[in-house]
Amino acid sequence: MNLYPVFKKELKTYFISPIAYVVILIFNVITGFIFYALFAYYSLISMRYAGYPYPYFTLTPEEMLIRPLFHNMAVTSLFVLPLLTMRLFSEEKRIGTIELLFTYPLKDPDIYWGKFLSCFFIFFIMILIPSFYIFILEKWINYDKMVILNSYFGLLLLGASFISIGIFISSLTESQVVSAIITFGISLLFWIIGWISEIVGPKYAKFFEFISIYTHYENFPKGIFDTRDLVFYLSIILFFSFLTLRILISKKYRG
Amino acid sequence: MIEAKNLTKYYGTTKAIENVSFYVEKGEIVGLLGPNAAGKTTIMRILTCFLTPNSGTAKINGYDIFENPLEVQKSTGYLPEKVPLYDEFTVNEFLNFACETKGIRRKEEKKKMISRVIEECGLLEVQNKLIGKLSKGYRQRVGIAQALLTDPPVLILDEPTIGLDPKQIIETRNFIKNLAGKRTILLSSHILPEVNMVCERVIIINEGKIVAIDTVENLTAKLKGGMEIYLEIEGERDKIKKTIAEIPGVKNVEILPPIKEKINKYLVITEKEKDIRKEISFKIIQNGFGLLEMAVKEMTLEDIFLKLITKE
Numbered sequence: 001m002n003l004y005p006v007f008k009k010e011l012k013t014y015f016i017s018p019i020a021y022v023v024i025l026i027f028n029v030i031t032g033f034i035f036y037a038l039f040a041y042y043s044l045i046s047m048r049y050a051g052y053p054y055p056y057f058t059l060t061p062e063e064m065l066i067r068p069l070f071h072n073m074a075v076t077s078l079f080v081l082p083l084l085t086m087r088l089f090s091e092e093k094r095i096g097t098i099e100l101l102f103t104y105p106l107k108d109p110d111i112y113w114g115k116f117l118s119c120f121f122i123f124f125i126m127i128l129i130p131s132f133y134i135f136i137l138e139k140w141i142n143y144d145k146m147v148i149l150n151s152y153f154g155l156l157l158l159g160a161s162f163i164s165i166g167i168f169i170s171s172l173t174e175s176q177v178v179s180a181i182i183t184f185g186i187s188l189l190f191w192i193i194g195w196i197s198e199i200v201g202p203k204y205a206k207f208f209e210f211i212s213i214y215t216h217y218e219n220f221p222k223g224i225f226d227t228r229d230l231v232f233y234l235s236i237i238l239f240f241s242f243l244t245l246r247i248l249i250s251k252k253y254r255g
Numbered sequence: 256m257i258e259a260k261n262l263t264k265y266y267g268t269t270k271a272i273e274n275v276s277f278y279v280e281k282g283e284i285v286g287l288l289g290p291n292a293a294g295k296t297t298i299m300r301i302l303t304c305f306l307t308p309n310s311g312t313a314k315i316n317g318y319d320i321f322e323n324p325l326e327v328q329k330s331t332g333y334l335p336e337k338v339p340l341y342d343e344f345t346v347n348e349f350l351n352f353a354c355e356t357k358g359i360r361r362k363e364e365k366k367k368m369i370s371r372v373i374e375e376c377g378l379l380e381v382q383n384k385l386i387g388k389l390s391k392g393y394r395q396r397v398g399i400a401q402a403l404l405t406d407p408p409v410l411i412l413d414e415p416t417i418g419l420d421p422k423q424i425i426e427t428r429n430f431i432k433n434l435a436g437k438r439t440i441l442l443s444s445h446i447l448p449e450v451n452m453v454c455e456r457v458i459i460i461n462e463g464k465i466v467a468i469d470t471v472e473n474l475t476a477k478l479k480g481g482m483e484i485y486l487e488i489e490g491e492r493d494k495i496k497k498t499i500a501e502i503p504g505v506k507n508v509e510i511l512p513p514i515k516e517k518i519n520k521y522l523v524i525t526e527k528e529k530d531i532r533k534e535i536s537f538k539i540i541q542n543g544f545g546l547l548e549m550a551v552k553e554m555t556l557e558d559i560f561l562k563l564i565t566k567e
Contacts, residue, residue, distance in 0.1 A: 002356075002358065004355065005352055005355035005356045006356070008352070008355070009341075009352045012344070012348070013341070013343060016343045016344075017343060095339055095342070096335065096337050096339030097339040097340065097341055098339075099300070099305055099335045099339055100333075100335060100339055100340070100401075101356075102304075102305050103303040103304065103305050103328060103331075103333045103335075104328060104353070104356035104357060105325045105326075105328035105329040105356065105357055105358060106325075106328075106356055107325065252304075252305065252306055252307045253306075253307050254266070254267075255264065255266045255271070255297075255306055
């Protein structure tokens with residue numbers, strides 16, 4: 001494997017064109033705002049129920065802070081990740097550098113995974129920043145740290161799935177905008193497809209529930225680690241990676 | 256060094272190239288010549304493993320494009336036609352990236368290679384500038400620089416002088432000429448004098464098929480019909496025309512416009528391979544006309560080319 005050159009080049013491009021800064025900034029402004037809102041609401045409610053004789057069971061930091069925070073981080077990722085993936089192959093195709101890249105002594109998987117990992121790395125930095133204020137909370141609030149690690153693990157899997165979808169779409173079109181819109185559409189569809197599970201009847205309900213990206217994500221911020229979710233995300237990532245590599249090969253045959 | 260065997264490539268249902276076979280010896284400069292859309296770029300893209308042929312195969316430096324594409328790409332430096340480069344990188348950064356893709360990791364080695372090509376291609380003043388800000392001529396040089404980086408034995412240059420100004424064209428041509436000897440070069444062009452100047456052999460293709468492979472001299476000799484002689488003679492034109500036409504070996508005499516009173520230009524076409532300049536000059540002087548000028552028109556590559564592609 002020689003994916004380092006492409007990985008490095010893509011990272012550099014992300015930071016030269018300000019897209020990485022912009023996306024990381026926007027994501028963190030939104031997440032920071034949500035965190036503030038959740039935290040303020042949580043302390044307000046805690047105060048109100050402080051003198052209440054019966055314990056209020058859902059009034060835990062895991063339930064009131066971490067779960068909604070990670071839910072919102074996932075939704076925000078859904079919005080911003082197409083902006084990170086849209087460039088990866090579309091731009092190279094549009095300006096023709098793809099011809100240069102594919103005539104260098106690199107294997108297709110080297111190029112693909114180099115791009116994938118560089119995007120994943122930006123995503124990783126992006127979601128890492130909120131961890132600072134989550135961990136600072138520890139000073140005042142007791143919570144289960146494993147829940148946070150588990151949620152992060154789930155969010156990384158979710159992001160990697162969106163990235164693999166995004167790169168696949170990017171390999172199909174020369175237009176970045178088209179690439180971003182389609183990626184967003186497909187990701188959103190995968191997100192909401194579980195909603196019809198209650199309408200279609202018990203026979204198909206399981207199916208729609210199972211292919212929904214969101215149903216599989218829900219468990220992680222609850223602190224549940226289910227191997228089915230892990231397998232689901234890995235399948236999505238590998239499936240779209242496989243499709244992208246096929247597209248790259250077919251380009252050589254079709255011209 | 257470069258060996259193409261029966262390459263055929265379709266784009267959808269349109270045939271781009273058909274049954275293309277040729278061989279390039281080590282150290283040779285060979286020109287791939289053809290009108291636009293003849294299939295030059297397709298052939299080069301196949302040789303660099305960017306495209307896969309529908310049938311046939313090719314070998315570069317002994318490696319097969321199907322069995323060992325990485326080795327093929329390692330031994331080839333390629334300059335694509337439109338010189339696509341990463342505009343947001345500086346020349347140094349870009350060459351550094353190109354070095355890494357070619358498997359060079361060690362810092363000193365990279366530095367050595369980059370400074371060598373920067374010097375060789377005259378990029379010293381612009382090495383820290385963004386590629387997007389460079390002029391067309393410098394871009395081209397960066398393109399050639401990245402092809403030369405690891406000193407590959409084979410260079411494939413797709414229209415290396417397109418879009419340059421005349422001075423740069425001459426520079427690039429001389430540059431390519433200087434690269435010869437050490438390296439095997441295949442370059443494409445639709446500019447005929449260029450190929451004539453730089454290349455030892457030419458491969459002429461038209462509509463995806465090879466029309467001819469030979470040296471320029473051999474092609475000229477093969478296709479030459481008769482000798483074309485230009486004359487400028489002072490005297491009465493009809494008489495002169497008659498006199499020349501009577502010389503044995505003359506096929507055709509023509510008075511070239513603009514037709515004037517006394518001094519006129521004539522074009523004489525002789526029968527195949529006959530040099531009758533001596534007879535003509537003798538006859539003209541013997542008849543009392545003034546011979547002002549006599550010149551033989553050499554067959555240019557343009558003529559050969561047009562003859563070849565309009566033959567069928």
